[in-house]
Amino acid sequence: MLVCVLEIPSFSQELPSLGSVRVIGQTRITGEKVVLDRKRFYLMRGGLEENEKLVERLKTTEIISRDCFYANLKASPQFRCWLKTEEFNCESPYCREITTEDVNGVPEFLLAFRKSLRQYGGKSEIARLWLTTNLPFDLREGFYRQQKSMTISLLRDAGAIQTIMTDSILGSAYFVDISLNLEDADGKKRKTETFLISNLLPLEIGEKSYVWACEIEIGADKQATLNLQAAEKTKKCVVVTKDLPKCRTESCEKSK
């Protein structure tokens, strides 16, 4: 006779503790309000101490700024000005629609437009709207590729558990459904777990770049809030501020 012993699973399992945190990217830099809109942030387990290596990398890694990247590519001043106007702050030509005026004003766009016109049966509207399909690789996606490989390199052993992007109005974003480990090494219960929030890639604001790495306590009872401040003395935050190298050309400044 075969005797089977079945282990009946317990249905009284404790529900997982989940937490959430709101990141608010509104700060004042040299007296002016700055909204950190459309910026990506990462959430890591552990605080500044546990993520010491990552924080060190954030401090020491040199990153080529957007202006320098395109200057090194020898992109025309008009192209670089198109990226960075009073109204827009673009990292690539995908950022916004390229208008007819832009086509006529930016040499790279005009060249791509002409190629597209030939290729797409002389349909000028398609040639304009699909213009990026005839832009050189580096102009099109080079900066994104650089940023991506830098992110991977910075994260290395850090292991981000979530990533989010702030909205375009308030510069605010939520990390939600964060699985919390509310037991310490001795098995004692605790109310919160420590996490680190960082944008990893420097944000270019004015003439400087900024990287935040901020410690935050997240519990299951209440939504945590992280206000990002520019001051380096911010409690439990490391704010890496660097001067941006001067890569904008005089003609670009003039044509703005």
Next chain:
Amino acid sequence: MTFRITNFVKLFFVGAMVLICVNFIFVHVSAQKKRTLAEFSHSEKAHKQSCNSCHKVPSRNWRAAGDYPNITDYPDHASCVGCHRQDFFVGNRPQICTVCHVEAAPRGKARLRFPMRAGSTEFTLNFPHSIHQDVIAENQQSESSDTALFVRAGFRPEMDDKDPKFNSCSICHQTPTNLPEFTMRNPIQTEALSQPAAETFMPTAQFFKNSPNSHASCFSCHFQGQKPIATDCASCHLLTSSHFDPSTISRYSLKFDHEYKDHNNKDCVTCHIRITQNSDLKLLVGADVPILTCSSSSCHGDDLKTEMTKRTQSLTAKENIFQCNYCHTSAIGSFQIPLTHQAIK
């Protein structure tokens, strides 16, 4: 004892024979149900080749058939005759013709509409929102204002007269002009506590956002150069049954109006907070808008708390179950409160 063993062996053999017969019938019937030549399937082993071995991008007739270089027609006969030459000459009405043609006849030139929407469930779509958010996110400079900083939620930023354009999302998702097909999204981890009450609520088109149903949104960047390019069909169209019905919008909160004045002035990612980290559409299994985006605002926080209280009170008093109706229609409002709603505090 010996008798019992003999009977057991007989029983075993009879059982085995029955299984073999059932298996044979199943296989035989299945074989009979095998697709006919008129029913084309991309899943057929011989059809699993590179997509551009049959589909030419763009089709020769794209100028006449559409506004942009696209796949606008069925592959040519050359794609089929390699294996199916003899099938083209079976009788007066070769079955194979009806894969593409309206009429099964050698001279029947009229073709079925392309693409055949009914067949679209053979594929599912792979679209990483996360990458697209990074690459195309419009980075509009926020205007400096003197409003107080760090006000907790309940935001109603003053907008200028121009409607804000949240370009990165609206490239693909716009308000439909006609009421689309919609349905309630079925909660998977909770049960209905009562029969849903009679429902009179009916949303209008502006409650919804549509999704791309053509290559127009993709090819403007991906036609060539930016990978995956137009000829890499399989990078976006995965040969596996679709995890959702693209022709029907399913929602938990049917009463949410996207165009309401205090909704349409917000960036999409203010509420769709998971979308910027979503790398694969099929991973969007829960609500894409977690309730805390509404419950932590001063606009809806109190209303949602009231709903939760009413439900709890009705359960405690063992009265008729209160059906949540602030966001939901009764079909959803009659369900148990899910764990996700614990965020309402």
